[in-house]
Amino acid sequence: MAGKVTFVGAGCGDPRLLTARAAEVIADADVLLFDPEIHPDVLAMAREGVARIPVTPEMAGDRVAFLLASHARAGEHAVRLSWGDPLVFGVADVEVPAVTRHDVPIEIVPGVSPLLAVAAFAGAPLTRTSDASPSVALAVVTRGHEALHDWDKLAVATDTISLLCDAASVAEAARSLVFHGRKPTEPVAIVENVSLPTQRTTETTLGQVPQLPAPKTHRVVMVVGERSRRMKALAWFEAKPLFGKRVLVTRAREQGGAAARLLRERGADPVLMPTIEIHPPSDPAALVDAVSSIEGRYGWLVLTSANGVETLWAEVKRQGRDARVFGGTMIAAIGPATAAALERCGLSADLVAKEHRGEGLATELLAALGEARPRILLARAEVARDVLPDALRAAGCDVDVVATYKTRSPPRPLLEGLAALLEAGEVDVVTFTSSSTVEHLCDALEARAPDLLARTCVASIGPITSGAARARGLRVDVEARAYTMPGLVEALEHHFRPRI
Numbered sequence: 001m002a003g004k005v006t007f008v009g010a011g012c013g014d015p016r017l018l019t020a021r022a023a024e025v026i027a028d029a030d031v032l033l034f035d036p037e038i039h040p041d042v043l044a045m046a047r048e049g050v051a052r053i054p055v056t057p058e059m060a061g062d063r064v065a066f067l068l069a070s071h072a073r074a075g076e077h078a079v080r081l082s083w084g085d086p087l088v089f090g091v092a093d094v095e096v097p098a099v100t101r102h103d104v105p106i107e108i109v110p111g112v113s114p115l116l117a118v119a120a121f122a123g124a125p126l127t128r129t130s131d132a133s134p135s136v137a138l139a140v141v142t143r144g145h146e147a148l149h150d151w152d153k154l155a156v157a158t159d160t161i162s163l164l165c166d167a168a169s170v171a172e173a174a175r176s177l178v179f180h181g182r183k184p185t186e187p188v189a190i191v192e193n194v195s196l197p198t199q200r201t202t203e204t205t206l207g208q209v210p211q212l213p214a215p216k217t218h219r220v221v222m223v224v225g226e227r228s229r230r231m232k233a234l235a236w237f238e239a240k241p242l243f244g245k246r247v248l249v250t251r252a253r254e255q256g257g258a259a260a261r262l263l264r265e266r267g268a269d270p271v272l273m274p275t276i277e278i279h280p281p282s283d284p285a286a287l288v289d290a291v292s293s294i295e296g297r298y299g300w301l302v303l304t305s306a307n308g309v310e311t312l313w314a315e316v317k318r319q320g321r322d323a324r325v326f327g328g329t330m331i332a333a334i335g336p337a338t339a340a341a342l343e344r345c346g347l348s349a350d351l352v353a354k355e356h357r358g359e360g361l362a363t364e365l366l367a368a369l370g371e372a373r374p375r376i377l378l379a380r381a382e383v384a385r386d387v388l389p390d391a392l393r394a395a396g397c398d399v400d401v402v403a404t405y406k407t408r409s410p411p412r413p414l415l416e417g418l419a420a421l422l423e424a425g426e427v428d429v430v431t432f433t434s435s436s437t438v439e440h441l442c443d444a445l446e447a448r449a450p451d452l453l454a455r456t457c458v459a460s461i462g463p464i465t466s467g468a469a470r471a472r473g474l475r476v477d478v479e480a481r482a483y484t485m486p487g488l489v490e491a492l493e494h495h496f497r498p499r500i
Contacts, residue, residue: 003030003072005099007092009085009111010034014195015041016264017112025109030076033064037083037218041260055080061091065098072104085111089140089164114194115162118221122191122201123234126160126227136227140164141173155180160225167215170222174209177224182206189228192217197244197269199237203230240267241493245428248418248456250275250437252407255306259431259485266489271427273418275440278307281382281403290377290402291315295327298400299374302365304334304358304388305381306341311404312379313345323347329377332368334361337484356483357464362391373397381436382406385464409440419445422452429478431488433461435468442472450474457495461488 006025011017018026026032026045033053034043043052055064064080071078086092086108099106115138119126127134135158139149143166154161155177165173170190178184184207192200192215204212206224237243246269249259253274260270281287291312294301303309316325323346333339333349335356342349351368353361375398378389382403389399418441421427430453432438442449450473458476460466462483466476478495480487 002105003075003077004105004107005068005072005078005080006107006109007080007082007086007096008109009088009090009113010038010042010081010083011112012084012114012117012194013039014264015039015045017117017195018042018045019109019111022109022111025077025079025107026081028077029079031071031078032081033068033078034081035083038081042081044257061094062098065095065102068095069099069102069104072099073102082111085113088113088115088138112195114219114221115164118162118189118191118194118223120234121195121199121237122189122223123230123232123236123238124189124223124228125231125234126162126223128227135159137161138164141169142166143168146172146176149176151176151180155182160223160227163222163224165220165222167218167220170215170220171210171212173222174206178206182224184208186224187226187228189223189230190215191221191223194221195237197242197246197264197267199244201230201238203228237267242489242496243267245269245492245496246271246426247429247431247492248273248421248427249431250441251431251433252276252278252307254278254310255433255485259433262485262489266493268429268492271421275409275444276407276434276436277409278311278405279408280311281406283403286402287312287315287379287404288319290379290400291319291321291325294329294377295325297375298329298377299372300330300332300365300369300376301326302332302361302376302378302388303338303342303380304361304378304384306337308379308381308404309333309338309341309345315404332361332365334358335484357462358385358388359391362388365392366395369397376400377402379404383436407436407440409444419448419452422455425455427456429457429459429492431459431461432465432469433485433488435465438465438468438472438474442474457492459488459492459495461485 008022008025029046029050031051032046033055036054068078068080082090096106126136137157139154141163146169163173186206188204188206188209190202247263248271249256250273251259256272256274260272263270330350332351334353339349339352353364373396376392378399378401389401392399445452453474458474459478460469460476461480466479469476478491480491
């Protein structure tokens with residue numbers, strides 16, 4: 001297969017701003033060369049095992065082009081990911097010609113530039129329908145090159161100017177505009193981290209800009225002119241219920257992505273810090289035997305987590321079998337997340353507990369059984385509460401408990417930076433979605449856990465998890481009413497809702 005090089009604009013921050021074509025290209029890539037500012041979620045769209053090579057400032061355009069072309073000539077699809085747009089203050093005008101000199105095909109996929117996205121995310125439309133002849137001047141200002149601009153022309157070119165500035169150049173850009181004819185009283189909006197939950201907008205005047213503290217981010221957008229005034233009706237982004245809250249997600253990596261998407265949709269800044277990893281059970285033979293003999297042996301299969309569903313289904317597939325293995329076996333799920341995991345496997349739960357914990361599932365399952373007492377297979381984590389099997393056995397049921405997985409703490413390096421984040425007050429919320437997440441995080445933080453977690457909001461998915469947290473000396477600030485991740489997010493929204 002012939003190789004090619006595709007230049008892709010990754011947009012100004014939020015990975016959801018990728019175009020459909022950009023997502024297709026990244027998924028098809030054999031190698032990625034990317035700007036360091038690219039959001040990690042964008043890089044995660046590439047297939048597992050794809051080489052990801054950061055493009056540092058020291059790498060010349062010819063060197064980047066040579067790497068891209070070399071992979072393409074080897075029959076691979078090489079993708080160059082640029083922050084923003086490759087050709088709007090990007091470097092594709094240098095890299096593309098250099099690639100084509102190697103006689104390989106190319107494609108260019110545009111991205112959403114922060115100079116344009118700022119209007120939507122800061123609520124400051126750069127033009128209005130009432131403008132008789134709307135126009136906007138766009139420019140980029142980098143440290144050490146401020147004097148290269150023709151400020152005399154730029155300052156008075158049009159009513160609205162949108163500048164993409166290095167943080168260190170903001171003050172000098174403002175002074176240059178005033179010196180060359182712009183009024184110091186003109187409104188200005190300085191927007192950091194456009195489109196991200198960490199977006200911060202400062203409204204001031206041009207003359208006051210040099211007096212402001214330096215922005216904390218590497219680059220900002222500065223909009224100058226009357227059109228920099230934000231319209232309240234358009235301020236949708238910063239009005240999201242969890243806007244700007246940095247939320248630590250402690251659940252397993254396999255589930256963390258879905259939780260992060262849910263939080264990001266509500267304006268939060270999710271930080272994935274999986275405190276548990278899913279591993280095969282200590283005695284996998286028991287799971288193998290249960291799957292091989294489930295048909296006709298068990299009247300009910302009971303599942304208490306999405307992880308249990310996925311590991312059980314993996315064993316079914318490993319044995320070369322499919323959903324028919326369950327035959328006439330009825331299936332009970334502890335809650336909607338577990339039921340959804342079943343649906344992804346082509347299975348439907350016959351019973352989904354309304355109270356999403358062992359006590360509730362036991363009560364509802366016994367009510368569904370009536371006088372019958374079939375043999376029950378309970379597939380769950382290796383270490384779990386025994387309230388469910390104990391209740392079923394006490395009612396006369398024959399219950400086989402099979403471990404489908406066990407949890408472990410992740411490698412220590414993944415957790416090394418957590419204490420520093422908590423100590424610096426850079427985490428607004430720590431979420432716990434199981435007793436295991438509590439235990440493993442507290443073990444990682446050791447004796448400092450109660451003190452460090454007292455500096456942030458601790459949110460629990462339900463009473464069992466809350467009990468585990470309190471047993472480790474933690475204060476629980478938020479507890480979900482519905483024991484699901486959406487329920488936990490809803491509880492956080494209520495907790496942070498402004499009190500009138």
